[in-house]
Amino acid sequence: MSWRGAESLMVLRSQIDRAYPNRSKISDGLIGNQAHAKTPSDHNPNQAGVVCAMDITNDPKNGFDAQVFVDLQRKNPHPNLKYMIFDKKIYSRLYGWNPRPSRGHESHVHVSVGVGADGHSRPAYDDRIDWMIKPDVPQVRYEVYEIKSSKLVKVQVQTGTNGSGYTDVKLPAGVEVSGQAWRGNGAKGLSVACEPVNGEVWRVAVDGAPGRNVISVNLTFSVI
Numbered sequence: 179m180s181w182r183g184a185e186s187l188m189v190l191r192s193q194i195d196r197a198y199p200n201r202s203k204i205s206d207g208l209i210g211n212q213a214h215a216k217t218p219s220d221h222n223p224n225q226a227g228v229v230c231a232m233d234i235t236n237d238p239k240n241g242f243d244a245q246v247f248v249d250l251q252r253k254n255p256h257p258n259l260k261y262m263i264f265d266k267k268i269y270s271r272l273y274g275w276n277p278r279p280s281r282g283h284e285s286h287v288h289v290s291v292g293v294g295a296d297g298h299s300r301p302a303y304d305d306r307i308d309w310m311i312k313p314d315v316p317q318v319r320y321e322v323y324e325i326k327s328s329k330l331v332k333v334q335v336q337t338g339t340n341g342s343g344y345t346d347v348k349l350p351a352g353v354e355v356s357g358q359a360w361r362g363n364g365a366k367g368l369s370v371a372c373e374p375v376n377g378e379v380w381r382v383a384v385d386g387a388p389g390r391n392v393i394s395v396n397l398t399f400s401v402i
């Protein structure tokens with residue numbers, strides 16, 4: 179049976195790999211082994227063939243400290259995050275990220291995404307937005323959208339704890355923006371700006387109430 183990992187987890191893994199290239203992967207895992215398959219687990223593919231859990235090795239010596247990761251997510255959780263288990267404690271969205279007793283998981287942190295029971299996670303779990311794995315990175319998002327033919331494009335902009343964020347939109351050669359309309363789905367007082375960065379990249383920046391949000395912006399443009 180074919181399966182894939184949830185997109186949010188793929189982003190998380192690549193962010194951690196990039197940040198800590200020498201980290202140990204000895205306890206990393208994605209799809210469950212045969213033992214997992216006998217019990218409900220997000221390591222088993224859901225009905226759509228998507229694996230919604232990933233284990234990441236705790237290796238503070240080489241940069242990835244699972245407890246630091248857990249504490250950052252508790253304060254500033256990725257929107258797709260369902261729960262984490264590390265060092266005999268589970269931290270769930272359902273319980274306001276407060277630690278509750280669990281078992282094991284001393285060697286790795288278990289990260290589950292989506293909504294619903296173990297092994298039956300439903301979306302959202304495919305959002306490719308920043309996990310903000312370091313406390314010192316700027317609270318903005320940088321992602322390049324390749325726009326092909328559509329004239330109306332919905333762009334997601336993730337704001338950080340300061341309420342600001344941006345997404346860069348890349349246009350194919352020969353296409354110019356001749357007009358934009360935007361509409362935030364979020365907080366009051368939200369301002370949205372769309373400014374050219376260079377010939378083919380436009381920056382969609384939002385500034386709103388403090389707090390981590392995902393703002394949808396509808397961009398319309400004309401192909402000249």
Ligand SMILES: [Zn+2]
Nearest residue numbers: 231232233288
């Ligand atoms: Zn696990």
